[in-house]
Amino acid sequence: MLQDILQNIVSGASIGATYGLVGLGVVFLWLTISRINFANISSAMLGAYLFYSFYTQLNLGFFISFVLSIGVIALYGLGLRVFIYEPIRKRGGGRLEFVVATLMLCTFWLNLIIVVYGALPKPFPPVFGGSNDFISLGGIRIPSLYLNIYLVIAILMVFIYFILNKTLIGKSFRAAAQNREAAALMGIDVKVTTSLSFIMATVVVGIAGILLAPIYFVSLELGGGSIGVKGFASAVLGGLTNPYGTILGGISLGLLENFSTLYISSTYRDIISFSVLVAVLILKPSGIFNWKRKKI
Amino acid sequence: MKLNKVLVVAMVMLIGVAALGAPIKVALVAPFTGLGSILGDYIKMGAQLALEEINAAGGVNGDKLEMIVYDDAANPSTAANVIRRALFQDNVVAVFGPNMSSSVIGVHQLAQQAKVPMLVGATSPSFRYSVIPNDFLFRLRADDKVKVIQLVKYAVEVLGIEKPGIIYGSTDYCIAALEVAKEEFPKYGIEIVAMEQIKEGDKDATGQLLKLKNAGFDGLIGLTHESEAAVSVNQLRQLQIDVPIIGFSAWGVPAFTDLAPEAAVGVYSVQGFNPVDPDPAVQAFVEAYKARWDGKEPSDPAQAYYDGMYLLADALRNVGTDGTKLAEYLANEARIVGVQGELKCDEHHNFTNVCLISQFDGKDWQIITKLY
The missing domain is CATH 3.40.50.2300 (Response regulator)
Structure with missing residues (x-):
């Protein structure tokens, strides 16, 4: 029984970490330019499909495929700024207009992928080990795939912490987010920081997409399934500003789901977990895992 | 005057010839966009293969079959729109599809209204004849x-x-x-x-x-x-x-x-289908399908609509294009041997109950038993 509980904790935390990883993209854009990108999850889908094309269809090898995919995603992030964010801003549109535009963009990408690749999920090449490989720790089985995810999350955490707190770029990000005009007056090139924000937010989620594809398959679920909503939920649990809180939020959501299944009912799982999420938001709208709201 | 007469006679003859050679129009309603798009290709390729074979063998009593393809995007309301167009504007004699059970449940009454047979590959038991007694609705493969x-x-x-x-x-x-x-x-x-x-x-x-x-x-x-x-x-x-x-x-x-x-x-x-099934009818179908469609392998819906086109051709040969007569013939008399074995309408308006139990060996599904 104890073993079942531990196994359930490991599996729940692992799937939850994937939600958190997706939530990081949301947090990053909010932290830097105070915008919510509803097409956040599309970057994950694009990352996975691009990698699939480069690796499986064009046989370019892991490294080239990865770099090319991320390169295209970075360009896409830049495109988001140039073709969506800036035009809306220049014509007096605010956060709401950006939300609506990106919401439609999310549907656009889903349909484009259906037209180009079809709707059937495709198997992801076993570049991170076979789908059945696992390591066993005292009878608890951890799929090897998840070890990569843990590793990347750890690297991203350190990277984000470093960028935001220890570099001039991080300072300019925060300055521009707080007051765009004042930041520009102080000599910060707001265009550059905004571009960088978009690029980093899409690249983080694009990497997440490639990492998650062995679990989610190269499928439309990566661009429109429940993972997008759960990514947002994780970000909100972290108060939209705390990357570490976001990962913790995702993990809690995964645990909540798995324990609802094990002890209550698999049928009511989503009802239970989303009720808890709503309740938590009502009780603490700033995010329960947001211990340092003002400053990272 | 004489010239006019000649012209009139010529026109009457032309119209007559045109009427004689006018193709018999059938509709194919399947998803080609949206989530079910992969199915649409299988369905269309299966049906079209049968249609081309039938036409190459002389058509139906000398008339060629023509298939008009409609995209229902696996969506019941889109299916209703395109089926209305097929039935009331394009005046087809039969409708193949839709292939989604929810769409069938949403649109089957249109076939009844127009008195045109609708042959579907959707598999939900929820529209068996005992549940939805529509005399114009037929199913082309084993239901769930x-x-x-x-x-x-x-x-x-x-x-x-x-x-x-x-x-x-x-x-x-x-x-x-x-x-x-x-x-x-x-x-x-x-x-x-x-x-x-x-x-x-x-x-x-x-x-x-x-x-x-x-x-x-x-x-x-x-x-x-x-x-x-x-x-x-x-x-x-x-x-x-x-x-x-x-x-x-x-x-x-x-x-x-x-x-x-x-x-x-x-x-x-x-x-419902297995491409390695040694049944000669299945193998002949698989080979013909691959030859026609660049080596692509057929699937369950492809064989169902392939069989369906032959069933319809048989009915057209015997009773002509009147929808009510076609539906009566399909329900009571049609009996052909297709890829899925003998096809005959049962009390659920299903033409077949064929299914296979198979086991995956890492490469193919090995058939253990075939049940009719």
Whole structure:
């Protein structure tokens, strides 16, 4: 029984970490330019499909495929700024207009992928080990795939912490987010920081997409399934500003789901977990895992 | 004056010739965009292959068949729109599709109104003739109830499962199958020890599988779609729970085994079609299909609509293009041998009950038994 509980904790935390990883993209854009990108999850889908094309269809090898995919995603992030964010801003549109535009963009990408690749999920090449490989720790089985995810999350955490707190770029990000005009007056090139924000937010989620594809398959679920909503939920649990809180939020959501299944009912799982999420938001709208709201 | 007469006679003759040679129009309604788009291609290629064969052999009493293809995007309201156009503007003599059960339930009355037969490949038992008595609605392949009955029979009688545990999805397809399984197991005096749901899109089934294990299940019955089938067997293998696995039709297709090529080895499934079926009719179809469509392999819906086109041609040959007569003929007299064996309308308005029990060997589905 104890073993079942531990196994359930490991599996729940692992799937939850994937939600958190997706939530990081949301947090990053909010932290830097105070915008919510509803097409956040599309970057994950694009990352996975691009990698699939480069690796499986064009046989370019892991490294080239990865770099090319991320390169295209970075360009896409830049495109988001140039073709969506800036035009809306220049014509007096605010956060709401950006939300609506990106919401439609999310549907656009889903349909484009259906037209180009079809709707059937495709198997992801076993570049991170076979789908059945696992390591066993005292009878608890951890799929090897998840070890990569843990590793990347750890690297991203350190990277984000470093960028935001220890570099001039991080300072300019925060300055521009707080007051765009004042930041520009102080000599910060707001265009550059905004571009960088978009690029980093899409690249983080694009990497997440490639990492998650062995679990989610190269499928439309990566661009429109429940993972997008759960990514947002994780970000909100972290108060939209705390990357570490976001990962913790995702993990809690995964645990909540798995324990609802094990002890209550698999049928009511989503009802239970989303009720808890709503309740938590009502009780603490700033995010329960947001211990340092003002400053990272 | 003389010239005018000649012209009139010529025109009358032309119209006559045109009328004689006017093709018989049939509609094909299938999803080519949206989530079910892969099915549309199979359906169209199967139906068109049959149509080309029929026309090459002289058509129907000298008339050629012409197929007008409509995209319903797997959406009931789009299906209703395109079927209205097919029936009331394009005046087709028969409609193939839609292929989604929800769409069929939404549009079948249009066929009744227009008195035009509708031949579908959708498999939900919810529109069997006993439930929806529409004289113009026919089904071209075995329905899901038949398949689950055979699945349960095989699970109990051959695999010796005494404590079945079920994992099922949340769509109509899965719930309808679950209901049949809940009816069938007790007929063998067997109680289902646990039933756990995995929602479409879920990627972790640990909680569900542990619950089944704790309930002491000795066999997994899979009633989910392809992706969730892959998630379930992958995790069952990871948790090293060693029980026989038998799945519903979505567990017997490449869309599942491609996603879990290793974990799926040894899984049993009930299938409607298997390209390695040694039946000469199946092999002839597979070869013709591959030759026509650049080596692509056919699937279950392709064979169903291929058979359907031959059924319709047979009916047209015997009773002409009147919709009511066609429907009566299809219901009472039509009897041909197709890819799926003998096709004859039963009391549910299903033309066949053929299904196969197969086991995945890591590469192909090996047929264990074929049931009619």
